Structures are given as structure tokens and as C-alpha cells.
Amino acid sequence: MDPIHQFEIKKFFPIFHIGSTEIAFTNSALFMLFALLVISLLMIGATRSRALVPGRMQALAEMSYEFVATTLRSSAGTEGMKFFPLVFSLFMFILAVNLIGLIPYAFTVTSHIIITVSLALLVFLTVVVYGFRKHGLHFFKLFVPSGIPIYILPLVTFIEVLSFLSRPISHSVRLFANMLAGHITLKVFGGFVVMLGSLGFLGWLGAVLPLGLTVALTALELLVAFLQAYVFAILTCIYLNDAIHPGH
Amino acid sequence: MDPIAAKYIGAGIACIGMGGAGVGVGSIFGHYLAAALRNPSAAQGQFGNLIFGFAVTEALGIFSLLIALLLLFAL
Numbered sequence: 001m002d003p004i005h006q007f008e009i010k011k012f013f014p015i016f017h018i019g020s021t022e023i024a025f026t027n028s029a030l031f032m033l034f035a036l037l038v039i040s041l042l043m044i045g046a047t048r049s050r051a052l053v054p055g056r057m058q059a060l061a062e063m064s065y066e067f068v069a070t071t072l073r074s075s076a077g078t079e080g081m082k083f084f085p086l087v088f089s090l091f092m093f094i095l096a097v098n099l100i101g102l103i104p105y106a107f108t109v110t111s112h113i114i115i116t117v118s119l120a121l122l123v124f125l126t127v128v129v130y131g132f133r134k135h136g137l138h139f140f141k142l143f144v145p146s147g148i149p150i151y152i153l154p155l156v157t158f159i160e161v162l163s164f165l166s167r168p169i170s171h172s173v174r175l176f177a178n179m180l181a182g183h184i185t186l187k188v189f190g191g192f193v194v195m196l197g198s199l200g201f202l203g204w205l206g207a208v209l210p211l212g213l214t215v216a217l218t219a220l221e222l223l224v225a226f227l228q229a230y231v232f233a234i235l236t237c238i239y240l241n242d243a244i245h246p247g248h
Numbered sequence: 249m250d251p252i253a254a255k256y257i258g259a260g261i262a263c264i265g266m267g268g269a270g271v272g273v274g275s276i277f278g279h280y281l282a283a284a285l286r287n288p289s290a291a292q293g294q295f296g297n298l299i300f301g302f303a304v305t306e307a308l309g310i311f312s313l314l315i316a317l318l319l320l321f322a323l
Binding site for chain 2: 004071074075170173174177178180181184227230231234235238
């Protein structure tokens with residue numbers, strides 16, 4: 001009844017070796033491929049017969065496109081639309097992976113910090129590289145807000161630099177910890193049902209309460225799975241906006 | 249003190265930090281709702297800001313939860 005047993009990485013077969021490090025096909029890789037398959041089937045299938053009046057599948061694909069496009073346009077402007085493929089891929093991947101993880105016995109890929117850190121560093125490096133390529137040294141204006149009295153400017157700049165550098169940490173830990181905590185909570189309440197159920201008839205009566213709570217928590221986790229994907233996407237948009245328009 | 253007991257007590261103390269995040273998130277949504285009822289037509293445009301403020305505030309609570317989880321399972 002260990003609540004973190006579900007996050008165990010299982011090795012299926014080794015692929016190749018780098019030095020003494022083994023690169024293996026794991027259940028994490030399997031579920032990532034599965035998420036990729038689901039997204040591809042959904043998007044390719046929905047856009048195969050492009051009708052003027054969309055059917056159910058096409059409406060779903062159009063809604064997700066419009067949703068991400070509106071978010072990106074409102075926070076990074078029309079110039080930000082060149083990053084639409086990145087933001088849309090991130091949003092759809094995290095959403096699919098989070099939702100697949102809610103299926104019982106499925107593995108939640110985003111509950112491992114290495115995955116979320118990779119995604120967050122991808123965004124962070126994109127911002128830094130694009131910012132320096134487009135604006136050169138003017139990118140540093142991001143750290144010096146205008147209209148600040150000169151005597152507190154060093155302090156504000158220091159805080160801005162610190163908050164910029166801590167972005168990939170908070171960006172990744174938020175998604176990781178939300179998924180981890182949600183799934184642990186579900187398993188703990190599921191464990192209560194089993195523990196009470198083993199007590200006999202009175203235990204069965206008592207087990208109704210945690211069982212109902214598990215159902216309610218699953219509904220909450222559905223909301224969290226969507227919300228965290230949205231939060232990851234909108235923070236990506238806001239960080240990209242800093243790279244496109246660095247001056248405050 | 250028994251180190252195992254100290255670990256569990258530390259995890260419990262770390263969870264106090266989530267109360268602060270709870271106050272913050274409640275304040276954000278409360279103020280959003282109050283403002284949205286005063287001017288419903290402007291509410292939809294501020295939804296992104298709402299989620300952004302929520303995410304930034306929630307992260308701090310998540311950090312303390314993370315410390316608790318690390319104490320319980322990882323260290």
C-alpha cells in the first residue's frame with residue numbers, strides 16, 4: 001500500500017549504452033509514445049475531411065487551436081504567433097500525458113521531475129537564445145525596469161535577475177509537484193477504502209466516505225490536469241513575450 | 249530525539265507553508281470574483297491574468313509541499 005509505488009520506472013528492454021549508462025525503453029517512454037499517438041490520431045483524423053461546418057472531431061481540434069492561439073496572441077502579441085507550434089505542442093503533450101495518467105494503472109509521465117525540467121529548460125533556452133539573437137545586448141533591458149528611482153535600481157535589478165533565473169525551477173516544479181501530490185492523495189484515499197474494508201461490515205459502512213472522496217478527487221484531478229497544462233502554456237507565452245519585447 | 253520522528257515532525261511543519269498559499273489563492277479568486285461582479289464585461293479579458301497570479305501564488309505552496317514529500321519519501 002505504498003502510495004509512491006505507482007511512480008516506479010520499469011525497464012522493458014535496453015536500447016543502447018553510453019559508457020556504463022544504459023539507455024532503456026521504460027514505461028515512461030511507452031506512455032510518452034502513447035500520448036504522441038493519441039494527439040497525432042486526434043489531430044490528423046480531425047483535419048482529414050476539412051468541412052466548412054465542422055463535425056464533432058474537427059470542432060475539438062479547432063477549439064484547441066483557437067484556445068492556444070488566443071492565449072498566445074493576448075500575452076505575446078501577433079509577433080508571438082511564430083512560436084505557436086512550440087506552445088501548442090507543449091500544451092497538447094502535457095494535457096494528453098496528464099489525462100492519460102488519470103486512467104487507473106496508467107503511468108503519469110509528468111510526475112517525474114526530469115521530464116518537466118527538460119520541458120521548462122527548453123522554454124528557458126528558447127527565450128534566452130531568441131532574446132539575444134533578436135535584441136543582442138538590449139535583451140538585458142529586461143532586468144532594468146524603466147521609471148525606477150536610481151537608489152533602489154541595483155536592488156530591483158538584482159531581484160529581476162534572480163526571478164529570471166529561478167523561472168525554470170518554478171515552471172517545472174509546479175507541474176511536477178501538482179501531478180505527484182494529486183496522485184499520492186488519490187492513492188492514500190484508495191488505501192483508506194481497502195483498510196476500512198478489511199475490518200468487516202462496519203468497516204464497509206465506513207469505507208463509503210473515502211470511496212466518495214476518491215471519486216470527487218478524481219474529478220478535481222481532471223480539472224488540475226487541464227489547469228496545469230494551461231498554466232504551463234500561459235507561462236511559456238509570458239516568458240516568450242519577454243524575449244520578443246524585453247523593455248518593460 | 250529519534251531521527252525518524254524528527255523527519256515526520258519536520259514534514260508536518262513544512263506543510264504549514266501551504267496555509268499561506270491557501271490564503272493567497274483565496275484572496276486572488278475572491279478579488280477576481282468581486283471585480284467580475286462589478287464589471288462582468290471586462291472579466292473575460294482578465295482570465296489569463298487570474299490564472300497567472302494563481303499559478304505564481306500556488307507555486308509557493310507547492311514548494312513547501314515538495315519539502316514535505318522529500319522528507320517523507322526521498323531523504
